[in-house]
């Protein structure tokens with residue numbers, strides 16, 4: 001591939017994905033592209049297939065048809081750990097963290113994931129500054145600087161959501177797939193995360209699934225609307241908002 | 256993964272000091288059999304501690320650890336038999352009575368078998384994992400029952416205990432201190448291991464496998480490594496028990512022996528490493544007390560254990576360190 005071609009290729013791209021669960025076509029010919037430095041927001045009613053689409057992008061689910069490309073390389077056959085190692089990080093709609101660990105230990109394990117292997121049997125991980133300092137920096141970014149020593153089980157729901165994001169950031173990804181990161185956060189926490197994404201956006205190609213329209217319009221460069229597994233509109237947020245199909249879909253679903 | 260509170264540390268110091276002072280005390284009160292009893296607790300505590308590595312830190316509930324125990328014991332027994340009978344074992348080698356050869360070999364045999372069982376069983380989880388590890392252990396049990404060359408159902412007597420670098424291990428007190436030393440050394444080693452990067456990965460896989468995969472970790476190689484280390488250390492405990500009883504038999508490999516290791520871990524405290532030492536001592540004291548009270552002691556022991564495990568969810572050690580609710 002020539003350099004000119006490489007530059008023209010979007011960072012992360014899904015081409016015509018299909019995924020069926022029994023009788024339900026959960027993903028129906030979905031194509032979308034993410035570019036570094038840009039936020040692509042994906043919205044749609046409950047059950048539209050947003051999480052299912054993200055699962056295919058992250059490698060957790062294999063699409064029935066279609067392909068996924070990172071910097072021009074076909075990664076469709078790679079599973080979730082392999083894609084994570086290529087720099088595709090995700091957060092979970094339903095918080096998935098290490099409950100019996102402390103907050104810092106959670107993030108330190110995310111930091112540790114960047115190493116090539118983990119067969120180090122003797123050094124004390126809690127005293128490893130390469131892990132703890134980086135973890136503390138990530139915690140500070142998401143507004144959890146004071147909670148490092150707390151057990152996760154003792155955190156409020158919104159704080160767990162912040163931790164979820166800190167863990168994704170701590171892997172230093174290229175692509176950030178966020179599944180309703182602000183869901184369940186208070187207004188202040190939500191603001192911390194929104195302004196964090198605003199500040200860091202230049203570093204990542206971001207897919208943002210989000211129900212909060214204020215956040216979507218504040219952050220998104222591109223807005224796509226998913227209904228029944230199919231994109232009904234995609235483009236600059238202002239245009240998509242005024243699209244009659246989108247308005248109809250949203251009125252129908254009483255959004 | 257937080258360090259234990261002072262009370263629990265103190266209790267552990269007292270427990271270990273008690274074990275260390277037991278031989279002189281037993282001599283003073285004229286009951287040397289106490290040392291033999293305590294030696295049993297030390298060896299079973301070692302096996303259970305090895306089990307705790309995977310059960311507590313990896314949530315891999317192995318119901319087949321008796322196989323590793325038995326393989327370690329039989330390795331010592333078989334090597335010793337060949338020395339005594341002068342029959343070559345393999346390649347014209349007549350076996351060995353030397354602990355420095357037999358014990359590492361016992362660990363290697365158990366480790367190799369653990370690698371084999373692990374590669375297959377770690378593809379499953381939950382109840383399937385319990386059943387598969389049990390099934391493999393039963394296979395080994397029946398294998399040894401049907402080996403007349405090595406005593407079959409009746410087992411093998413050790414004509415002599417091993418020597419360590421030429422020194423005989425016949426002295427009751429000396430052997431006891433050797434076992435206690437091994438136990439403490441393994442405890443120190445495993446404590447470092449669970450706090451290392453490797454230990455973090457193992458525990459991360461226990462807590463949330465899906466998140467681990469999303470972070471780029473594949474659990475299998477780490478779980479397998481822990482499983483093999485656990486198997487090797489249980490094999491070492493087997494080598495010790497062969498010397499302790501001067502006898503090995505398929506009874507070491509029964510499913511009830513596997514169950515006993517699990518009970519010791521749960522009674523002492525899951526995911527604590529030191530808990531199994533408490534558990535082994537407590538189980539022994541319970542057994543000996545009940546035996547002296549009633550001949551139906553096993554009928555009483557069962558319910559007592561169930562109640563203990565139910566009411567101290569973190570086991571004895573958990574109760575001491577105030578984390579009784581942790582599972």
Ligand SMILES: Nc1ncnc2c1ncn2[C@@H]1O[C@H](COP(=O)(O)OP(=O)(O)OP(=O)(O)O)[C@@H](O)[C@H]1O
Nearest residue numbers: 021024026044045046047048049050051052053093
């Ligand atoms: N593993 C599965 N097996 C069967 N059906 C599934 C599975 N996962 C999702 N579905 C179904 O696929 C559809 C899309 O689900 P998905 O979770 O992707 O929606 P979503 O857009 O993320 O919704 P929400 O806004 O509620 O998070 C739903 O009807 C859901 O019930």
Ligand SMILES: [Mg+2]
Nearest residue numbers: 050051052093
């Ligand atoms: Mg969803």
